[in-house]
Every structure is written in structure tokens, then in C-alpha cells.
Amino acid sequence: MGTLHAFAAPDGTRADVVSDAEIQFKHARSLAAKQRGDTRSAIIWCGTELLTERGFQITGIDEILSIVGVPKGSFYYYFKSKREFGVAVVDNYVQFYAQKMALLFDNPQRTPLQRLQDFVDDGKLGMAKYDFKRGCLIGNMGQELAALNNEFRERLEQVMLTWEARVTALFQLALERGEIAPTHDPKSLSQFFWIGWEGAILRSKLTRSVAPLDHFAQIFFSKVLAR
Amino acid sequence: MGTLHAFAAPDGTRADVVSDAEIQFKHARSLAAKQRGDTRSAIIWCGTELLTERGFQITGIDEILSIVGVPKGSFYYYFKSKREFGVAVVDNYVQFYAQKMALLFDNPQRTPLQRLQDFVDDGKLGMAKYDFKRGCLIGNMGQELAALNNEFRERLEQVMLTWEARVTALFQLALERGEIAPTHDPKSLSQFFWIGWEGAILRSKLTRSVAPLDHFAQIFFSKVLAR
Numbered sequence: 001m002g003t004l005h006a007f008a009a010p011d012g013t014r015a016d017v018v019s020d021a022e023i024q025f026k027h028a029r030s031l032a033a034k035q036r037g038d039t040r041s042a043i044i045w046c047g048t049e050l051l052t053e054r055g056f057q058i059t060g061i062d063e064i065l066s067i068v069g070v071p072k073g074s075f076y077y078y079f080k081s082k083r084e085f086g087v088a089v090v091d092n093y094v095q096f097y098a099q100k101m102a103l104l105f106d107n108p109q110r111t112p113l114q115r116l117q118d119f120v121d122d123g124k125l126g127m128a129k130y131d132f133k134r135g136c137l138i139g140n141m142g143q144e145l146a147a148l149n150n151e152f153r154e155r156l157e158q159v160m161l162t163w164e165a166r167v168t169a170l171f172q173l174a175l176e177r178g179e180i181a182p183t184h185d186p187k188s189l190s191q192f193f194w195i196g197w198e199g200a201i202l203r204s205k206l207t208r209s210v211a212p213l214d215h216f217a218q219i220f221f222s223k224v225l226a227r
Numbered sequence: 228m229g230t231l232h233a234f235a236a237p238d239g240t241r242a243d244v245v246s247d248a249e250i251q252f253k254h255a256r257s258l259a260a261k262q263r264g265d266t267r268s269a270i271i272w273c274g275t276e277l278l279t280e281r282g283f284q285i286t287g288i289d290e291i292l293s294i295v296g297v298p299k300g301s302f303y304y305y306f307k308s309k310r311e312f313g314v315a316v317v318d319n320y321v322q323f324y325a326q327k328m329a330l331l332f333d334n335p336q337r338t339p340l341q342r343l344q345d346f347v348d349d350g351k352l353g354m355a356k357y358d359f360k361r362g363c364l365i366g367n368m369g370q371e372l373a374a375l376n377n378e379f380r381e382r383l384e385q386v387m388l389t390w391e392a393r394v395t396a397l398f399q400l401a402l403e404r405g406e407i408a409p410t411h412d413p414k415s416l417s418q419f420f421w422i423g424w425e426g427a428i429l430r431s432k433l434t435r436s437v438a439p440l441d442h443f444a445q446i447f448f449s450k451v452l453a454r
Contacts, residue, residue, distance in 0.1 A: 053374050053375075054374070054375060055282070055284070055371055057282070057284070058284045132373075132374070133373075134374070135370075135374075139370070139429060140370055142429060142430075142432065143366070143370040143371070143429055143432070144282055144370070144371065146359075146360075146432035146433050146435075147280050147281070147359070147360035147361070147432060148280075148281060153432075153433060156433055157433040157434055160430070160433060188446070191442055192423075192442060192443065192446045194426075195423060195426045195427050195430050195439050195442065195443050196419075196422060196423040196426050196443070197426070198426045198430065199421075199422045199423050199424070199425045199426020199427070199429065200422050200426070202366060202369060202370055202429065203369075203421075203422050203425065205369065205370070205373035205380075206373050206380060206383055206384040206387060207384055208373075208380070212422050215415070215418055215419060215422065216419065216422050216423070219415070219419045223450060223451045223453070224446060224450045224451060226450070
């Protein structure tokens, strides 16, 4: 029920018609920020959601402001430029994932490798929740912008290195506890994990299924981590 | 010296200035097609080059026509729509890679695993040649369009399955010749290879180095393919 919102489709040939209920589902974090009066955060969350699904260059500021329900002019009150907005969206995503990783990777109830499996399972749920249309903002923006904008490329690579360090520490712990053989190099394993994981997220978008995530994890755990 | 061509940059804030020499390097295949009088192919090759580097949605038809040196109006003589043009670009890329894979994967001078290593080395050369700005058109378009356009998503996934089948056959041959253990499942290995390889290409764009390609291949050969 409720209002229907029409947005231009990426190929310019048709308009997406989106219901209020769909906006509430797709932009839940943005709406929550708006409700607590944090308009800047509402714009950033809506941007995080739209940029992850559609990309940075093609997503219009006007569309984001329309969903958030703030006047067009107010964007430049919060951000100097679309570039600065893009950086804020990346930072927001990084902060969100830092909290998620802290919950999953520091969980004392689980062994280090179980924690990594929990991360894989969380990723599968996340992909399915948004109908395999979002994936990883960092991977998406990296694919889109690495060749076009050196500032974004360096920032995104820096995020990947932070995530790598997180999983390196997890493998280090697994090694110390004897969960993987001492011949393994935790950093090398983590680099391989992230290369493959981002590839699996990409493929999951193409297949619209969790099968690539499962397949990557299954072989990673059974063969790459094998003694 | 020659002419300088100005193009709008993706963020709309500045113009890229490109020399004739750079165009000749970056659009060599397009220029070759133009010189032999095949304008349609020249437009498709230029599109292949630009779309791989920048993406489908943001690349303007006018810019492609300007590089190829044909009047604006002539685009619709060759293509019904930008969508049809995008499909032609994908088909062109697929055909190009089919020839490349035939050369590398059917090379009787090399063992099956050596042929896969040759493919990895060829990919490294290709990434470095274009300063880590291109990568794989199928991966790039998949990342960009999977969520936005079901027709492209299905076509791109079909390409991935064709490439998977190619490498499955290679592992099957490796297995028959005793180069990998008979306990391996060639199809499962190939699926894993392509998930990770596309991830490595993406990461190579972020790091602007071949290190992720080397790292993925090294662990794939030494651990995943281990007996």
C-alpha cells in the first residue's frame, strides 16, 4: 500500500516503481537515522544502500534526497561534494563492518575457524536478504572506481588491508591453538581468503545464489587450510 | 605530437586530456578495424576498451564515436540501442577470449597445468599492459549490472559457465594424464579457479600490481591442486 515512488532505471528506458514498504525494507537504516533526527546519517545510510546496489557514478544525489525526504538544497549543507559524500559512505560501511567483524571474530564461544565460518554464513544471509543485489560496497566501488580515481582506489585498498589484518590475526590464533598446522602463514592465508571471498561475492551476484560463497568456503576450509 | 582530445572525467569535475599516441595505444584494435573499413567493428572494439575501463552505464556513445571518428548519427545505423551495443561488446569480448583460450588451453607443447599457468601469465601481462585499469569485461560488467539488468546478468553468467567448462576440460585432461590426483573433481576445481581468478583481477586493479594474481595462482597450484 502507500505511495509509489518512480525512479529512472539505469538504462534510461523505464522507471522503477517502488512501494513505501519496499523503501522501508531496503532503506531501514536510513529511515531509523532520520527518525532519530540525524539527517546526515540518514543521507549516508541511504547512499550506502544505493551505491552498493547501483554504483557510485550513476547514483544521483537527488534520488537519495528524495528517498530520505529532505530538500535538494540541503545536500551541500552536509557535504562539500559528491566525492566527499562518497568518502563518508565508505567510512560508514567500514565502521559498520568493523562492528560486525568484532562481534564475529572476537566471539569467545567459537574457535577461530568457526568464527570465520560464522562470517561466511553471515555473508550468505546478507546476500540473500537483498536478493543478491548488493554484495560488498568495497568490492563494487573498487571494480567501478579503481581505474578512474586514485584517491578512492587507495582508500578502498586500505580498507581491504584492514580486513586482511583482521583475518590474519584470526589465523594466527588458529595456528597458536593448533587448529591449523604451524607450517601455514596466517597473512598469506588471509590474503588468499579475501581475494577469493570478493570473487565469490561477485559471482553470487551473477548466479543470484549462495552457491559460489559455499563453494569457495568449502574448498578453502578443506583444501587450503588442510594440514 | 598531434591532437589532444578532451573527455569529461567520471566525476564531472575535470576533463581527461588524451593524446593521439595514447589513443593509438589504448584503442589499437578499434583503429585497425577502422583502417580496414569495418566501422561497426571499430565502434565495438572501442566500446570494449572503454566499457572495460569505465563501465557500461557511464560510458557515452558520443565519446566512442568521437574516438572512432564517425558522425554521431551513424550509431543507430549499426545498433538499435545502447543495450544492443552492450550485447555486441560482450559477444566481441567472448569471441576474443575464445581465441585466446584456444591458443593457450589447446597448446600441445605444454601439459594441462602448464597451460593454466600460461593463462595466468597472460592475464598478468594484460593487466600490466593497460596499467591495471581494465581487468575482465565480464567481471566488471557483472559487478556493475548483475543487480540492475537481468538480461545482462544471465548473459554474463552464461559466459562464466562457458569459461568454466573450458577449464574443467583442462583439469579433466590433467587428471587423465596423472598431473593431478584422481580424487579431484575437475568441475569443482574449475568453479573454484574462476571464483578466485575474478577476485584476483579485481584486487589487482586496487593494488595496481600483479601480486594478487601471483598469490592466488601460487596457492591454487600448491594447495588446492595438491594431492
